[in-house]
Amino acid sequence: MIFGWFTSDRQHLSEEDLSAYVDGAPGAPSADRVQKHLAICDTTCSADLEGLRTMVRVLNAVAPVTAPRSFALTAEMVADLPDRKPLGEPPTPAKTGGWRMPVFVPAAASIAAAVVFALVLVGNLSGVIEQSGSSSKQAASLAADATGFGGAIEVAVEAEEVVAEMAAAPVAAGAGVPEMLASPDSRERTTMESATSVTPQLAAAGDASFAPPSTTLVTEDEVSEAALAPAPKAAPDTFTLESAPQLESPDDAVADGARGLELPPVESFNTDAGSTASAKEGVQVDAIAQAAPQIAPSPNLVEDDDFTLPVWQLLLATGIITALLGSVSLLLSRRGIPG
């Protein structure tokens, strides 16, 4: 009962309600409610309503104003306008045809990118857990591979093995390379030594051996049979031999013949080899120098089980793609492209 006082007809009408009621404005209290309240109201609601009506009638009686002159525009008033037309583009009617991008396309793209990002993140975390249980060698290899130096480290290990094998090899193995190193006269010999240290197979093939192994272009006066004898023995242990064709294409090598041996990269190895006193050291340095830049593209350097994607780069790329998709979606929505 007591709460009914606030919601019943006893509640006074506000000035705004009275004003709206006089005009019959939208949201105004109903006539029934006003009349019921006025019938029981013992204060000034009736006087306020009557005074309000009087005031409105007075203002409505105020005569309209007549302009003292015409405000018609002249050509001079709009002379600064291009073609004397209104500025800006006229409003275009709403598009009724043509292709419209469905509303779910930007949203679906964003969600898909987010899902991919989450999958990559989860996969990465699980991969880290597995890697923690692997051997220290694998961990070192993975860590080094992630930083981009894995190739150099692994090649160094492999090169040491090659050197050890060559050191334990028969004299014939050492007789081939030092014999060629001992020839001080020709540039071709020096280059040949470098090629031998890098690629024993190519050394066996001779000056024109920068062509692929299948291409056999051998000259008699450059390589002796004795020097060629130990070369095939070292071949299985020197994985970097496969990178030799990168120095020059096979066709060029065939066409150029011995001149192909004078390529600058080969000469750089030659310098290193020449500074060493023994073939063992030359092989080790050359193997490291040759293998280091080639370790990344070579699948033989890292075992398949240990190969992982550059995780952080992948995450960064995924994040950028997600941000781009979100930005495009935002731009499309703000441009008002219907969806």
Added chain:
Amino acid sequence: MTTPVEETLIAQSREGDLDSFNALVDTYQNQVYGVALRMVRDAALAEDLAQDAFISAYRNLNQYRGGSFKSWLMRIVRNATLDSLRRTQRRPTDSLDENMVAFESQLVSDEPTPEDVAVNTELGDHIKDVMSELHPDQKMALVLIDIEGYSYEDAALAMSVSIGTVKSRLSRARSRMREALMANPELLPAQFRQGSEGV
């Protein structure tokens, strides 16, 4: 709402037809000038504001997106008058008093009805004084709805506010005006006084 004739005139005006736009000017120039005069209470300034409002309306006619052209036009007038009032408040001049006579004379039309005659100069002065004390936004609501006869919807469009805001502003202006008129019932014409005597 805008009539089909007005829509045609607007479309032709957008093509640079100045005569079509001047037909719209002829239709609304009394309202534009009247609102400007009642807002700034300066006949010369009201003329300038009305002329500038029509020029601005023509220049920006492509921004009109339909609806009530009268409200769109009155929004330009309102902005112009409010800017003028702000400048006047910062730098008051004597021109207001000199042009006040023009406002008073406009309270009575050239061919008065009995009620117009009743709203005499003295009452006009009183109304003018009360309106001068109102906030510009409240005064605009009072002028548009109670004097110019705008609907709440059109007034809301002209003032760029919601209908609820219009109701609120109008209520406060009316309350102040009612108190002033009821405090001086002798100024009211007989027909109005009769209704207020019972108060």
